[in-house]
Amino acid sequence: MNSFPAAPAANPLGGSIQDYLTRPSPDLAEKARAFCAWYDARVAQGGFPYGKQLLATPGAETSVQHADGLVTHGINFASQDYLGLSTHPSIREAALDAMDRYGVHSGGSPTLAGGVSLCGPLCELIGEQLKMPYVMLSPTGWAAGYGLLRGLVRETDHVIIDQLAHNCLHEGAAASTRQVHVFRHLDVNHARLKLGAIRARDTRGGILVVTESLFSMDADSPDLAAFQKLCREFNATLVVDVAHDFGCTGPGGTGEIGRQQMLGQIDLVIGTFSKTFATNGGFVATHRREIREYLRHLSPSTTFSSAISPLQVAIAHAALRLVRSEEGAQRRLQLANAVATLREELASRDVELMGRPAPMVPVLIGRDDVARTAVRLLAEMGVxxxxxxxxxxxxxxxxxxxQVMSSHTSEMCREAAGKVARAILSAREVCSSATRAVAV
Ligand SMILES: Cc1ncc(COP(=O)(O)O)c(C=O)c1O
Incomplete structure (x- = not known):
């Protein structure tokens, strides 16, 4: 069962992709060559859990093939489909209808003729759900986040951003202005210090304050009212990325914004369809029509990219209708129950959990070598x-x-928790005996 080598020789269980970002050499590919050697060693070791390929639908159980060929068939906590809508019959029907009506391809940027007539109703429904009347669609959530920042922020403006905000937001900030200020995770007082310092010397520049409603690596959330109040005080604009909670948590699926009673009160919201709405695609929502029209023409990742496809639009629309229905409420309840069971079962086995109950459950391991060993053991155990x-x-x-789905049963959560605990324990033993062997 356990094919993991006990004492790695060249230690591919150490190091990180970060080590290969820069490598001075006239040959631009030198860093890629060095990275590739490390990657190959990790794959050979079996400790490379990335780039898995699905052999079946990404449901609560699935089959995946790992980079070294290992096939795992078992309980799936690696896919993002929080309400399990990707296999829902009405989603399938909506996709087939859209295919019949519009074909499979958008055929161009939304700025030209790539948008389909169903985009309007989808935007209206998102607007209703968020109480924000103006919505723009993007081909992905990443494009929505990047495009909002790159579209709105200029060199004379500032971005104040949570240190753990998503890559699309940090990349968008870095591409837009050199005046990027990072605040400690969730820390509104630290953001206040940054805002105060900026406004003391610059009353003319725009300031965008950037955070997420639910951080998926940590399962925690900022105080949205405090951030919005801060922005009003310093004449700044707040943007909140709702990727991981919109639709799958909160009253009526309004997410953390609804849970914190801030519906319709956040300046700008970005979101994605890829976690709860069973498809690719993203959106920006605003209270100001002029912002939407401006972004439509000046948000590069949307303007200069092909529009979200007709199938994606139809799926997101059908999924949002489900989210707002009685069935959506039922699925959110099942999801919350599955999360509670999984957390309880893990905690009762002394597994260290992070954050609060949310659709994703982060399990802290710590050392890279232990984590890389454990993830492989877990794959071999069928999780x-x-x-x-x-x-x-x-x-x-x-x-x-x-990442939990409404379709995870209590039995699946219990079985997975037992295996997670065993994998971490065995990995700690394997790695500490390897460390002892090196010391001797
Ligand atoms: C917080 C956050 N924002 C944006 C994105 C990007 O979304 P998408 O996968 O739709 O491009 C993600 C996805 O990982 C995310 O976690």
Whole structure:
């Protein structure tokens, strides 16, 4: 069963992708060559859990093939489909209808003729759900986040951003202005210090304050009212990324914004369809028509990219209708129950959990070598999950991020919790005996 080598020779269980970002050489590919050697060693070791390929639908159980060929068939906590809508019959029907009506391809940018007539009703429904009347669609959530920042922020403006905000937001900030200020995770007082310092010397520049409603690596949330109030005080604009909670948590699926009673009160919201709405695609929502029209023409990842496809639009529309229905409420309840069971079962086995109950359950492991060994053992035991390691999270805080679906049963949660606990325990033993062997 356990094919993991006990004492790695060249230690591919150490190091990180970060080590290969820069490597001075006239040959631009030198860093890629060095990275590839490390990658190959990790794959050979069996400790490379990325780039898994699905052999079946990404449901609560699935089959995946790992980079070294290992096939795992079992309980799946590695896919993002929080309400399990990707296999819902009305989603399938909506996709087939859209295919019949519009074909499979958008055929161009939304700025030209790539948008289909169903985009309007989808935007209206998102607007109703968020109490924000103006909505723009993007081909992905990443494009929505990047495009909002790149579209709105200029060199003379500032971005104040949570240190753990998603890559699309940090990339958008870095591409838009050199005046990017990072505040400590969730820390509204630290953001206040940054805002105060900026406004003391610059009353003319725009300031965008950027955060998420639910951080998926940590399962925690900011105080949205406090951030919005701060922005009003300093004449700044707040943007909140609702990727991981919109639709799958909160009253009526309004997410953390609804849970914190801030519906319709946030300046700008970005979101994605890829976690709860069973398809690719994203959106920006605003209270101001002029912002939407401006972004439509000046948000590069939307303007200069092909529009979200007709199938994606139809699926997102059908999924949002389900989210707003009685069935959606039922699925949210099932999801919350599955999360509660999984957390209880893990905690009762002394597994260290992070954050609060949310659709993802982060399990802290710590050392990279232990985490890389554990994720492989878990795959061999028939549980599919994702390992998050540095630089996606800070050093020595490697973790599993178990993404829960409404279709995970209590039995699945119990079985998976037992295996997670066993995998981490065995991995600690394997790695400490390897460390002892090196010391001798
Ligand atoms: C917070 C956050 N924002 C944006 C995105 C990007 O969304 P998409 O996968 O639709 O491009 C993600 C996805 O990982 C995310 O977690």
């Amino acid at each position: 599919v999950t994702n390992l998050i390691e540095y630089p996606a999270v800070s050093r020595a805080t490697a973790r599993f991020r178990l």
